[in-house]
Structures are given as C-alpha cells and as structure tokens.
Amino acid sequence: MSQTLTFTPGQTSKNVIVNTTNDTAYELAETVLMSLSNPSGMTIATSIGTGTINDNDSIPILSISGTNATEGQTLQFTVSLTNASYQNVTVSYTTINSSATAGSDYTTSTGAVTITSGSTSTTINVPTTNDTIFEGNEYFTVQLT
Numbered sequence: 387m388s389q390t391l392t393f394t395p396g397q398t399s400k401n402v403i404v405n406t407t408n409d410t411a412y413e414l415a416e417t418v419l420m421s422l423s424n425p426s427g428m429t430i431a432t433s434i435g436t437g438t439i440n441d442n443d444s445i446p447i448l449s450i451s452g453t454n455a456t457e458g459q460t461l462q463f464t465v466s467l468t469n470a471s472y473q474n475v476t477v478s479y480t481t482i483n484s485s486a487t488a489g490s491d492y493t494t495s496t497g498a499v500t501i502t503s504g505s506t507s508t509t510i511n512v513p514t515t516n517d518t519i520f521e522g523n524e525y526f527t528v529q530l531t
Contacts, residue, residue, distance in 0.1 A: 412471050414441065416438070418437040419436055420437065421433060446469050447468040450466070451464050456514075461492070462512075476498055478498045478531045479531070480528070480531070483526055485526075495511075
C-alpha cells in the first residue's frame with residue numbers, strides 16, 4: 387500500500403490506517419512495518435513504524451474419531467482440529483489392542499499424520515482382516531501422541 391501524506395500548516399501528526407483481515411486460522415502475532423520516504427519541506431527523524439496484529443482465534447484442539455467397518459474393510463479414523471492453524475500440525479499415532487488383536491484382526495499401524503496449514507482434518511486408515519471365525523464385535527484404539 388502506498389500513500390502520500392500531506393500536512394497542513396500547524397499540523398504535527400497524521401494517522402495511517404491499515405485494515406486487517408479477520409480469518410479463522412490460529413496464528414502468531416504478525417508485524418506490519420510502515421516506511422516513510424521522500425519528504426518534501428521536512429526531514430524524517432524515524433522512517434520506520436512498527437504495528438502488531440494480534441490473533442483473535444483460539445489455539446486449535448486436536449481430536450480423533452473412528453467409524454465401524456466389516457471384517458476385511460478399512461477402518462477410517464478422522465483426526466481433526468477445532469480450527470485451522472497457520473502452520474502444519476503433525477501428530478504421531480499407534481494402534482493398541484483391545485478385544486481386537488493386531489496381526490489377526492487388523493493391521494498394526496504406527497506413524498504420523500499432518501494436517502496442513504489452513505486445513506482442519508486428515509485421516510488414518512487401518513485395514514482389518516477378513517477371517518472365517520464367527521466372533522462378536524471387536525475393538526482396538528488409535529492413540530495420538
């Protein structure tokens with residue numbers, strides 16, 4: 387943004403308004419620099435002014451939810467943020483046995499997922515094993531760390 391400031395006789399200060407944009411992404415405070423140049427009829431004592439834009443969004447909170455699947459299908463877990471972040475958010479995960487056992491009921495899964503800057507979710511896919519044994523519903527956990 388470029389603007390010319392004109393001082394009337396006796397006027398000693400001017401305000402320059404910089405409009406900010408409200409968004410929903412959590413971000414750190416941001417700095418705006420205003421530079422004065424090319425004076426006419428005066429000299430510049432301080433040529434750079436600094437302004438700070440403080441964020442009004444909450445720090446994102448991470449959560450995970452799962453779905454149901456039939457043996458042999460893939461279970462999809464959704465990892466979500468309550469609101470977007472200004473940076474990528476990476477979280478590690480691992481599966482933990484409960485009534486379902488890794489290797490015989492599902493494929494052990496360990497790794498990390500990233501929710502990219504500006505996004506609010508990603509998925510973790512865990513394949514289940516199709517077998518011929520009659521058994522009730524089984525459960526396992528995906529833990530985020």
